Amino acid sequence: MWINGTEQPTLLASDRATQFGDGCFTTAAIRHGAVQLLEAHLRRLREGCARLMMPPVDWARLESEMRAAAQPHAQGVLKVIISAGAGGRGYSRRGVSAATRIVSVSPWPVHYQPLRAQGVRLQTSPVRLAQNPLLAGIKHLNRLEQVLIRAHLDQSDADEALVLDTVGAVVECCAANLFWRQGENVFTPDLSQAGVDGVMRRHLMAQMAAAGQICHVVRAEAAQLLAADEIVICNALMPLLPVRQLDDRLFSARALYHRLQDSCYLMEAK
Structure with a gap:
């Protein structure tokens, strides 16, 4: 250090x-x-x-x-x-x-590699993020909410958590951002009230914009994710993983994952 x-x-x-x-x-x-x-x-x-x-x-x-x-x-x-x-x-x-x-x-985390093939299991966290537009988006050092989310996650067999805010809007995962696809439409949560605007999230949104793909930034409830065709999660280390399950809902489609992964994994090869 x-x-x-x-x-x-x-x-x-x-x-x-x-x-x-x-x-x-x-x-x-x-x-x-x-x-x-x-x-x-x-x-x-x-x-x-x-x-x-x-x-x-x-x-x-x-x-x-x-x-x-x-x-x-x-x-x-x-x-x-x-x-x-x-x-x-x-x-x-x-x-x-x-x-x-x-x-x-x-050291490099080794668990992301198998998750690329098998997909991630998400479980909705009982811990809600407080809304605070003054701090929303930035990665500040006050991470007690994430510590509690991770503590609950460690008591389950899920790989990551779906995290909502105190009014029930989808925000992020414990240590990742997320996107979902419904038909040809791609969505990501509005982070103006809570959450971290991750570097990989920004990178993928820029890649989508360059390719002419509109990514809709929305306030959504968990029901909208459960009705999605596909969910992917990302951070600077993953950098992109497909979701195979959210609570009891299974997902098999990977069209969005395959569409976005080249910009992540080609970057890794440099």
């Missing part, structure tokens, strides 16, 4: 990431010594920091640190945390002059 460019295993207890979850993060795939979708990850970190009114970040140095951390690895997971730094009194950031940059690398 590198903290502000120095390899070290510990973070100050006074850091605001520890004290308040004051910051944001991103998780990227490493392939052949390079960070996949590096510019997109940096762009989203910038957006998150701006939304959170964070102290200054040395973006050029962070990009250099990300590249250097990835370079020795043929495959792996790069995580970047930007915290608001150490210090301040209570919730106030007064006295904090600069953000803290934390870069780490971990």
Whole structure:
């Protein structure tokens, strides 16, 4: 782990990431010594920091640190945390002059590969996401909702969770975004009230737009997913997986999955 460019295993207890979850993060795939979708990850970190009114970040140095951390690895997971730094009194950031940059690398998750072939089983989570348009979309450090979602998921035999918000609208999965197809129409949830606007979600929406495919961003209830012809889920590591089951509903169609997978897996081969 590198903290502000120095390899070290510990973070100050006074850091605001520890004290308040004051910051944001991103998780990227490493392939052949390079960070996949590096510019997109940096762009989203910038957006998150701006939304959170964070102290200054040395973006050029962070990009250099990300590249250097990835370079020795043929495959792996790069995580970047930007915290608001150490210090301040209570919730106030007064006295904090600069953000803290934390870069780490971990092994590649092996469970995604078999799920590409067999498909993912989703189970609707009993944990609902609170609506908060001020924080919606960004990947901030306050992840207690996801921790609880994962705790419930670990008690089941499902692979991922379908997560709704407190008014019953479909938002995302525990650690992934989702799309669904009804006939020729493709949909993804509106994330203006809750959820994370993932880098892979953005990438796939851009690929669809370039191909002339309209992706409808909608407020939908779970019943609309159960009536869909097909569901796929995505994140920067998966990067795209077909869904074979949602609760008791089975899915076999993979037209959307096959249509989108080339833009993901060709990217992996670079």
